[in-house]
Amino acid sequence: xxxxxxxxxxxxxxxxxxxxxxxxxxxxxxxxxxxxxxxxxxxxxxxxxxxxxxxxxxxxxxxxxxxxxxxxxxxxxxxxxxxxxxxxxxxxxxxxxxxxxxxxxxxxxxxxxxxxxxxxxxxxxxxxxxxxxxxxxxxxxxxxxxxxxxxxxxxxxxxxxxxxxxxxxxxxxxxxxxxxxxxxxxxxxxxxxxxxxxxxxxxxxxxxxxxxxxxxxxxxxxxxxxxxxxxx
Amino acid sequence: xxxxxxxxxxxxxxxxxxxxxxxxxxxxxxxxxxxxxxxxxxxxxxxxxxxxxxxxxxxxxxxxxxxxxxxxxxxxxxxxxxxxxxxxxxxxxxxxxxxxxxxxxxxxxxxxxxxxxxxxxxxxxxxxxxxxxxxxxxxxxxxxxxxxxxxxxxxxxxxxxxxxxxxxxxxxxxxxxxxxxxxxxxxxxxxxxxxxxxxxxxxxxxxxxxxxxxxxxxxxxxxxxxxxxxxxxxxxxxxxxxxxxxxxxxxxxxxxxxxxxxxxxxxxxxxxxxxxxxxxxxxxxxxxxxxxxx
Numbered sequence: 142x143x144x145x146x147x148x149x150x151x152x153x154x155x156x157x158x159x160x161x162x163x164x165x166x167x168x169x170x171x172x173x174x175x176x177x178x179x180x181x182x183x184x185x186x187x188x189x190x191x192x193x194x195x196x197x198x199x200x201x202x203x204x205x206x207x208x209x210x211x212x213x214x215x216x217x218x219x220x221x222x223x224x225x226x227x228x229x230x231x232x233x234x235x236x237x238x239x240x241x242x243x244x245x246x247x248x249x250x251x252x253x254x255x256x257x258x259x260x261x262x263x264x265x266x267x268x269x270x271x272x273x274x275x276x277x278x279x280x281x282x283x284x285x286x287x288x289x290x291x292x293x294x295x296x297x298x299x300x301x302x303x304x305x306x307x308x309x310x311x312x313x314x315x316x317x318x319x320x321x322x323x324x325x326x327x328x329x330x331x332x333x334x335x336x337x338x339x340x341x342x343x344x345x346x347x348x349x350x351x352x353x354x355x356x357x358x359x360x361x362x363x364x365x366x367x368x369x370x371x372x373x
Numbered sequence: 374x375x376x377x378x379x380x381x382x383x384x385x386x387x388x389x390x391x392x393x394x395x396x397x398x399x400x401x402x403x404x405x406x407x408x409x410x411x412x413x414x415x416x417x418x419x420x421x422x423x424x425x426x427x428x429x430x431x432x433x434x435x436x437x438x439x440x441x442x443x444x445x446x447x448x449x450x451x452x453x454x455x456x457x458x459x460x461x462x463x464x465x466x467x468x469x470x471x472x473x474x475x476x477x478x479x480x481x482x483x484x485x486x487x488x489x490x491x492x493x494x495x496x497x498x499x500x501x502x503x504x505x506x507x508x509x510x511x512x513x514x515x516x517x518x519x520x521x522x523x524x525x526x527x528x529x530x531x532x533x534x535x536x537x538x539x540x541x542x543x544x545x546x547x548x549x550x551x552x553x554x555x556x557x558x559x560x561x562x563x564x565x566x567x568x569x570x571x572x573x574x575x576x577x578x579x580x581x582x583x584x585x586x587x588x589x590x591x592x593x594x595x596x597x598x599x600x601x602x603x604x605x606x607x608x609x610x611x612x613x614x615x616x617x618x619x620x621x622x623x624x625x626x627x628x629x630x631x632x633x634x635x636x637x638x639x640x641x642x643x644x645x646x647x648x649x650x651x652x653x654x655x656x657x658x659x660x661x662x663x664x665x666x667x
Contacts, residue, residue, distance in 0.1 A: 190577060191577070192573075193576060212581070212582060212664070213581055213582075214578060216576070216579050216581040216582075217579070219576070219577060219578065219579040220578075220579030222579075224577060230570070230574050232380070232382075232571060232574070234382040235380075235383070243380060243575075243578065244578040244579065247575065247578050247579050247580045247584060248579060249378075
């Protein structure tokens with residue numbers, strides 16, 4: 142599904158943000174990208190959702206070397222990826238429902254069905270009464286939930302989420318992680334970047350640990366006693 | 374309207390406010406330049422057809438003649454009559470000459486004492502190429518004082534001037550269209566820069582370049598049509614005023630400057646042309662700019 146081979150990234154002439162990163166995520170897997178703030182998590186995700194090109198190394202997505210893709214092929218590939226951005230990136234001139242519908246429309250999906258699914262999903266994340274609200278009238282947590290709904294509504298083959306629970310309370314954070322796990326069970330490959338250790342240890346999935354621009358693939362973090370309590 | 378059609382909020386940015394008015398001014402200026410070309414065509418055509426088919430033979434009055442012998446008018450008329458290019462030659466009587474002189478010299482009573490020349494009005498066949506120099510020699514052999522006046526000679530400068538005005542008007546139209554294209558490019562680039570985050574997001578959601586270009590194109594078509602129609606309305610109002618002013622003028626001096634059916638068609642096609650040029654320019658600019666994006 143995702144194959145990084147000695148990938149490096151630097152912005153312009155600045156220092157290397159990522160250095161010789163090599164890993165492979167299989168289709169249908171669930172991974173956390175874990176590291177402190179500034180470790181390069183967002184930069185790594187940008188490479189995964191084709192938001193940037195690597196300075197060096199090879200990236201393969203869905204079995205395709207991204208360097209060989211035409212612009213139209215990149216667009217087609219991006220439609221298979223749902224992204225939850227750290228800063229949400231909602232369009233302020235569109236309502237909550239329209240924001241969620243936008244990627245459905247770009248993909249050319251059936252309008253009526255898309256509308257029903259989007260409304261249903263927004264209701265599930267607790268925004269059923271805010272379908273016509275504009276993003277600037279919503280709280281940070283509500284905006285984040287709209288961003289998550291937008292990313293998952295098209296049932297993407299790959300879901301990439303950058304700190305998706307950063308602005309929501311613990312209860313909703315857990316609910317959202319369950320949603321991601323549900324999508325994963327349906328076949329979506331899920332990658333979640335977070336610096337929230339307790340969340341990572343609570344949900345037992347492999348971890349790609351980032352530190353100082355280098356990455357290391359590890360097994361699930363050992364759950365803390367508090368996590369065990371919560372599960373019970 | 375669907376969310377996707379409004380994906381980029383182009384209706385709210387500066388191009389929506391400024392571009393229609395810029396295009397309106399451009400269309401208005403092009404309409405005026407076309408009108409000036411039309412006017413010059415009509416005026417020079419009228420001058421050409423009215424005067425180039427005529428020459429005049431002036432015979433000085435007896436008191437100013439250098440010749441002792443009276444002028445043999447009949448012989449001159451005979452020479453003229455033998456020329457195949459000449460359709461008619463007629464010696465004007467005193468009443469005709471008085472009427473011709475009236476705008477410059479006043480009523481016949483005032484000119485009574487002035488020694489006026491006698492005039493032979495010669496009408497040529499249309500498109501006839503008369504050798505005026507040779508005719509002049511032949512007539513001067515009969516009367517050394519006779520003077521052949523070729524009106525076309527005096528007219529050539531004016532017709533040349535009209536030709537230059539037409540050429541300059543065409544140049545002005547080309548400059549206006551070029552300016553409009555450059556402004557559309559500039560405003561489109563401003564729009565692309567202003568909406569760069571939204572365009573990037575659309576790309577990340579899987580939008581192809583043509584999806585983004587379509588939005589700019591639809592917007593440009595709407596704005597171009599709006600601007601073109603405003604410019605057309607302004608030019609129609611101006612032409613109505615010009616027609617009002619020229620309606621009282623003598624049409625032997627200033628021809629009727631109203632448009633013919635094909636010219637109206639060209640005028641009414643201007644908003645469509647403005648919208649077409651704007652749309653094409655915007656589409657190409659957007660596609661070119663997007664192809665350089667990651």
